[in-house]
Amino acid sequence: MRLGGRLSAAIEILSDIETRHRPVAQALKDWGTSHRFAGSKDRSAIGNLVYDALRRKRSYAHRMESDELNAIVAAAAIEAMGLDPQALADALEGDKFAPELPDAARMAAFLHKDVSDAPGAVGADIPDWLAPKFEAVLGENWVAEAAALSDRPPLDLRVNTLKSDREKVLEALKPFDATACELSPVGIRIAPIEADGRHPNVQIEAGFQKGWFEVQDEGSQLAALLASTAPGMQVLDYCAGAGGKTLALSAAMENSGQIHAHDSDRQRLAPIYDRLKRAGCRNVQVHDPRDDLAGLEGAMDVVLVDAPCTGTGTWRRRPDAKWRLSEGALEKRLAEQDAVLDEAARYVKPGGRLVYVTCSILGEENRERIEAFLPRRAGFGVENLAASFETLVRQGEGTRAFHVPVAGGTALMLTPLTSGTDGFFVSTLRRAG
Structure with missing residues (x-):
């Protein structure tokens, strides 16, 4: 395919996503199925255009002075793909599959226009309703922190x-x-x-x-490391999903002790079996969602809760999710987080630890959930995770994580700009012995 066809395809896929409110991965897959003539390089280039357009569609629209899809895709081609506006126009000359693009003057002006005069949410490339929430947790540099969630990920x-x-x-x-x-x-x-x-x-x-x-994203690796599991421990990974953190815990425990991997969704859990076999993990017992875990109550040294969340910290990889997120969806997640924390706490033994993790940076899903949990479950206290981070993780000078005060202790928040990882929140709570 020539460049014009790739741009047109990206516009078509973005229109499909907007019209049908579909996940980007599904829209790209369906387009590829119905356009089998497109080679792997074409599909990759089209996917890059689509993802880049979704990552920065507000700031691109502001700089291009148009929120039309052809303008957004042109902006992605110019900036993310490194094409000079004139070179772009020349490449499309005579291409019958090329879309109509903004005029040359507007595209040239795009390169020199920034978002300094725009509202913070535009520079941050997030919905307006999320702006005060981001500012509350990220502080005065919140626009730059949020904008980094729109970078291409490693x-x-x-x-x-x-x-x-x-x-x-x-x-x-x-x-x-x-x-x-x-x-x-x-x-x-x-x-x-x-x-x-x-x-x-x-x-x-x-x-x-x-x-x-x-x-596995580095932030997810750090969350597993900060669980501080050790050989011989009894551990419950309560929301194990496909098993990424389970495998990390198994390696940290040197294949000794016992890890119980559980998830309420059988489909999410399904990939774990092949992954465990390939990794050589012998200390993991996978529990079907219907299994009775009563025998584990009050017996676990560590219970890891990788809670269901909005995924705001993963927007580099799933940029379409930020435009679908609603206040109603957030409220649903908060209720799920409260429920899973209450359930998981039953399995922590006296003196054991409950580790709460989300891939979100919203205070409601993180600090506020811990603060709401503590009055419901007497005997738990928040540890100082910042000290563990300094001991186990940090290399070099400078602060590489947000220290989040929570009920007399300290949780950690990782972000792309500060930590170089996806966005994660980690808090550890100790049950009185």
Whole structure:
């Protein structure tokens, strides 16, 4: 496909997403199915345009002085793909599949216009109703912090220390310019894609097939590390999902002790079996959602709750989600978080810890949920997680996480701008012994 066809395809897919309120991944998949003539490079380039347009559609619209889809896609082509406006116009000359783009003067002006005169939500590329919530938790630099959630993300991997080590995996992934993560001691990073490129399919690499590493954002790795599990412990991963943190906990525990992996959704849990086998995890017992967990009550050293949330911290990877999020959906998540915290707390033994994690940066889902939980469940107190972060994680100078005061203790919040990770919140609560 020529560039004009790629731009038109991106506009078509974005229109489908807006009209039918569909997830971007599904819209891209359906377009590819109905346009089989498009090669893998075409689909990758079109996907980049769509994701970039969704990530920054408010700031692009402001700078282009138009919120029409053709203007947003042109902005993505100029900025994210690094195309000069004149070069873009020249490339589309005579292309019968090319869409009509803004005039040359407007596209040229786009390069020099910024969002300094726009409302904060425009520069942050978020819905207006979320602006005060972001400001409340991110402080005076909230616009820049939120805008970083619209950057292209890196590809992060976690070394499985049950089977390999970081130097060995780095050598195996040398063709992809992989580097060690700055914070996670078992993390490896492949830089964000540039222009119309794409990340390598690391899952076809021999190292992945042998279980040497897993795909996992550095922030998720740190959340598992901050759970501070140790060999011999009894652990419940109460919202295990596909098992990313379960595998990380198993490696940290050196395949000893016992991890109970549970999730209320059988479909989310399904991938965990193959992942455990490939990783060589022998200390994990997977519980079907119908299983009775009564025998675990009051017996766990650590209960990890990776709670259902709005996913505001993952918007680099799922930019369509921020435009679908509503206040009603947020309220539903808050109720689910309260329920799962109350249920999970039953399994913590005296002296044990409850670890609460979300991939959200909203205060309502994080600090406020802990503060609401404490009066309902006597005997739990919030620990100072900032001290654990300094001991276990931080390398180099400077603050790499937000310290969040919670009921006499300190939780942590990670963000793309400050921490270089997806957005995560982590709080640990100790039950009185």
